[in-house]
Amino acid sequence: MATISAPTDAQGSHHEVEPGHPPTSTGLSNEKVAMWAFLGSECLLFGALISVYLLYKGQSPGNTITPEDVYDIPFTSVSTFVLLMSSLTMVLSLAAIQRGDHRRMRIWVLTTALLGATFVAGQVYEFTVFIREGLTISTNLFGSSFYVLTGFHGAHVTLGLLMLLSLYVLSLKGRLPTERAETVELVGLYWHFVDIVWIVIFTLIYLIP
Amino acid sequence: MSESHTSGTSTEPGPVVKTTPEEGGTEHHHPSDREYIKIAIILAVITAVEVVLYYVEDALGGLVVPSLIILSLAKFVLVVLWFMHLRFDSRLFRRFFVAGLLLATFVYLIVLTTFGVWTR
Numbered sequence: 001m002a003t004i005s006a007p008t009d010a011q012g013s014h015h016e017v018e019p020g021h022p023p024t025s026t027g028l029s030n031e032k033v034a035m036w037a038f039l040g041s042e043c044l045l046f047g048a049l050i051s052v053y054l055l056y057k058g059q060s061p062g063n064t065i066t067p068e069d070v071y072d073i074p075f076t077s078v079s080t081f082v083l084l085m086s087s088l089t090m091v092l093s094l095a096a097i098q099r100g101d102h103r104r105m106r107i108w109v110l111t112t113a114l115l116g117a118t119f120v121a122g123q124v125y126e127f128t129v130f131i132r133e134g135l136t137i138s139t140n141l142f143g144s145s146f147y148v149l150t151g152f153h154g155a156h157v158t159l160g161l162l163m164l165l166s167l168y169v170l171s172l173k174g175r176l177p178t179e180r181a182e183t184v185e186l187v188g189l190y191w192h193f194v195d196i197v198w199i200v201i202f203t204l205i206y207l208i209p
Numbered sequence: 210m211s212e213s214h215t216s217g218t219s220t221e222p223g224p225v226v227k228t229t230p231e232e233g234g235t236e237h238h239h240p241s242d243r244e245y246i247k248i249a250i251i252l253a254v255i256t257a258v259e260v261v262l263y264y265v266e267d268a269l270g271g272l273v274v275p276s277l278i279i280l281s282l283a284k285f286v287l288v289v290l291w292f293m294h295l296r297f298d299s300r301l302f303r304r305f306f307v308a309g310l311l312l313a314t315f316v317y318l319i320v321l322t323t324f325g326v327w328t329r
Contacts (some may be wrong), residue, residue: 028299040309047313055324064236077260081253088249088260091292131315171251194295202256203281206273207263 011072032100035186039193046197049152053145053205060140064138069129071206079122080202083157087195090188097171097181105184106171111193113164116157123154146205153201163187242316248291257281 024030060066093108127147137147167187170176174182240248259280266273290296295303321327 004287030303034299036305037309040305040307040312043306043309043313044316046319047317051317051320054321057326058329073260073263077256080256083254084256085249087252087288087292088245091245092242095239095245098239156274189293192288195292196288198283199281201290203259203277207259207277209266 018029022026026115029182030188032182032189035189037041037191042197046093046149046152046200049145049149050200050204053149056141056145059143064140065133067146067205070133070135072129073206074112074128076202076206077124079119079126082115082122083119083195083198084120086112086155087192089115090191094181094184094188097176097178099108100178102171102176102178106168109168109171113161113168115192116161116164118155120157120161123150127168149201149205153194153197156197160187160191160194163190226308240291245291248287252284252287255284 026033057067089112093105093112096102096105096108127150130143135143135146137144145149164187167176167184171182259277262269262273262276269276289306293317295306
């Protein structure tokens with residue numbers, strides 16, 4: 001049976017895979033390849049949810065609540081800004097652990113989690129206001145497609161928050177050495193993905209009339 | 210585990226990332242913290258412009274929707290290329306992500322067109 005070894009460069013050194021990682025047929029980390037493949041598949045999930053929203057847009061009966069009745073653009077703009085800045089703090093935490101600066105990495109990870117929690121809290125508040133104004137998931141097609149889309153996104157952000165807190169605890173316990181910086185990178189890729197999904201949602205769902 | 214306690218924002222180049230010659234890569238650096246902050250400022254400014262466009266919709270008319278889509282696309286690309294490092298990492302990652310993205314875009318554009326969303 002042929003053995004598989006990692007591709008090498010002119011100097012004969014392995015690339016991409018981290019120290020201690022077994023060689024892979026691509027020379028790249030399997031976990032990172034899997035994460036990118038997963039994110040590619042997530043595009044299809046959110047594509048479906050956004051398409052359903054667009055499909056049902058304006059199809060609700062005229063006497064029910066419409067987006068214009070409930071959207072609070074200034075509030076959602078601040079939430080969007082908060083999530084964008086959490087992407088910055090996430091990438092700063094990755095840069096910190098790659099430099100071996102674990103203390104700063106923990107600060108940035110915690111900041112990212114706080115910003116993410118602020119975003120989720122904002123979404124919960126928005127849902128509460130909408131429900132008080134009479135828009136529930138079963139009110140009309142707008143309510144159904146809106147809550148399913150933004151709810152799925154909120155669930156993804158919440159999952160990301162749990163991952164961030166896990167990173168923080170692992171680092172505190174000393175189980176996240178610099179050699180395992182890729183773990184932070186993988187969580188970061190997921191976090192940035194939920195950010196880019198929100199970039200699309202904010203424009204297509206909230207801003208475009 | 211050794212713990213570093215440096216203070217301040219690093220302006221040094223990020224760590225070297227290598228991709229295999231088969232992947233068309235060469236040795237290069239991830240951006241520095243300062244570059245990440247610059248990208249974040251650009252993202253914030255684009256978001257502010259988007260919100261302003263929303264409020265001046267009546268004045269700009271038909272230009273608003275294309276402008277919003279272009280600005281949103283710019284933010285998307287900036288995050289993917291810089292924060293997710295697709296600009297610097299192996300092409301294989303880019304292929305995986307772009308394949309999913311293009312598949313989703315084409316499939317759902319066909320669905321929406323089939324249901325006549327654009328002609329309502």
